Amino acid sequence: MHLFYKIKESLKSENLVNYNKFIKNLEFDENNSTSTHLIIKAPNIFIANFVKRKYLSKIDELYEKETGIKAHIDIITKEIKHNPVKLEEIIQHTTPSVLIPEYTFESFIVGPSNQFAYTAAKSVAENPGKNYNPLFIYGGVGLGKTHLLQAIGNYLKTSFNVLYVTSEQFMNEFTENIRMKTPERFHEKYRNCDVLLIDDVQFFAGKERTQEEFFHTFNELYNQKKQICLTADRPPKRLYDLVDRLRSRFEAGLIVDIQPPELETKIEIIRKKCELNGIYLPDEIIEYIATKLDSNIREIEGMITKINAMSKILGITEITLDFAKQALREHIKDKKEIITFEDIIKLIAKEFNIKPSEIISKSRNRNIVQARRCAIYLAREFTKESTPIIAKYFGLKDHSAVSHAIKNFNKKLKEDSEFRIKIEELKNKIQIKKSE
Ligand code: ADP
Numbered sequence: 001m002h003l004f005y006k007i008k009e010s011l012k013s014e015n016l017v018n019y020n021k022f023i024k025n026l027e028f029d030e031n032n033s034t035s036t037h038l039i040i041k042a043p044n045i046f047i048a049n050f051v052k053r054k055y056l057s058k059i060d061e062l063y064e065k066e067t068g069i070k071a072h073i074d075i076i077t078k079e080i081k082h083n084p085v086k087l088e089e090i091i092q093h094t095t096p097s098v099l100i101p102e103y104t105f106e107s108f109i110v111g112p113s114n115q116f117a118y119t120a121a122k123s124v125a126e127n128p129g130k131n132y133n134p135l136f137i138y139g140g141v142g143l144g145k146t147h148l149l150q151a152i153g154n155y156l157k158t159s160f161n162v163l164y165v166t167s168e169q170f171m172n173e174f175t176e177n178i179r180m181k182t183p184e185r186f187h188e189k190y191r192n193c194d195v196l197l198i199d200d201v202q203f204f205a206g207k208e209r210t211q212e213e214f215f216h217t218f219n220e221l222y223n224q225k226k227q228i229c230l231t232a233d234r235p236p237k238r239l240y241d242l243v244d245r246l247r248s249r250f251e252a253g254l255i256v257d258i259q260p261p262e263l264e265t266k267i268e269i270i271r272k273k274c275e276l277n278g279i280y281l282p283d284e285i286i287e288y289i290a291t292k293l294d295s296n297i298r299e300i301e302g303m304i305t306k307i308n309a310m311s312k313i314l315g316i317t318e319i320t321l322d323f324a325k326q327a328l329r330e331h332i333k334d335k336k337e338i339i340t341f342e343d344i345i346k347l348i349a350k351e352f353n354i355k356p357s358e359i360i361s362k363s364r365n366r367n368i369v370q371a372r373r374c375a376i377y378l379a380r381e382f383t384k385e386s387t388p389i390i391a392k393y394f395g396l397k398d399h400s401a402v403s404h405a406i407k408n409f410n411k412k413l414k415e416d417s418e419f420r421i422k423i424e425e426l427k428n429k430i431q432i433k434k435s436e
């Protein structure tokens, strides 16, 4: 839109440095915006967040000044975030339900973990409504369910009327149309499509009216041999809050799962993402990221973007392994669950020059008791385990014994500065160990 260009120009004249870093690469999503709802695409989550914080009200203002319209503005990235829904009511959308052109079969890396799901999706795209109806894809977070679902949509959108929505949007629209007393609008939209793609149907759980409506939509489309594809974080038989007749519909077609990718697949996915985003990372860094982060590809992508954005902002031309390690360490710091009891025991045993088994033994030897106390303190600081679990693991009587030990430990930390320094060192070590 010409107007968006004008807004950008105006921001450019205000601050050229920020313009180049954050504004220049924003794109206006013409296809999915309306005059009252603007969708702006940012190249990554880092920029999106910055623009939201610093520029949203300014853009809002400029748009209103030009058009007299007060619009709702969404800054989106390629990442899709879903907020679990508690109530069957209208939910504010952070992510519009749109097909993202980059989510294609070509940009999807196939490995043993997702081969089955990929082949099924491809087959559905090539023969909609014929082979597998419905297709139900399930798997953990960030493993590519949305990508595959959208790949079907992108493949078919030129010749068919494709409708992609998240289950939340389906629910919102349904509720809104009931409220506005315009159910026919809803029916028309959903029952007249050729291909219906619904993402994350686990959010239908417990929403009985929506399920009821979806049941009718499903039957109508199914009877007309229209293709339906669904995704969820678990198989239909484990969607406990789903009415039985809907569950049996979901089970009637083909159910495929996506497993976490193997290391090789992970490396290849990272390579592909870098290539698509114009980011250059040497092989050793790609491998490093693949081994250090777990299998949530969305998280891995976030990390790549972060490394890239950090290097740009800091003006680094060549990203080194050390730089990547540093960036990753910051990231891992936020993730307490990554550090396990075993990590702690290993480190403490080494530091105190004792055997790991001695730490969890009943020994009253002074050095061992001291080591055990440190381990318990670190376990409380760095793992997400509760005090009863910590008590059990380290052989203490009960959770109050853990609380008591920690209280004493904190007291000593306060009083003894030498001790405090030693513990700070230990804390650093345990985090660094994990990110190496
Ligand atoms: P899910 O819906 O299962 O939570 P997504 O489909 O949103 O996961 O995937 C998260 C990110 O990881 C997306 O950017 C997607 O493109 C990417 N991704 C996941 N699996 C693959 C793959 N096999 N090849 C390429 N990209 C992938």
Ligand code: MG
Pocket: 080, 145, 146, 147, 199, 200
């Ligand atoms: Mg998804």
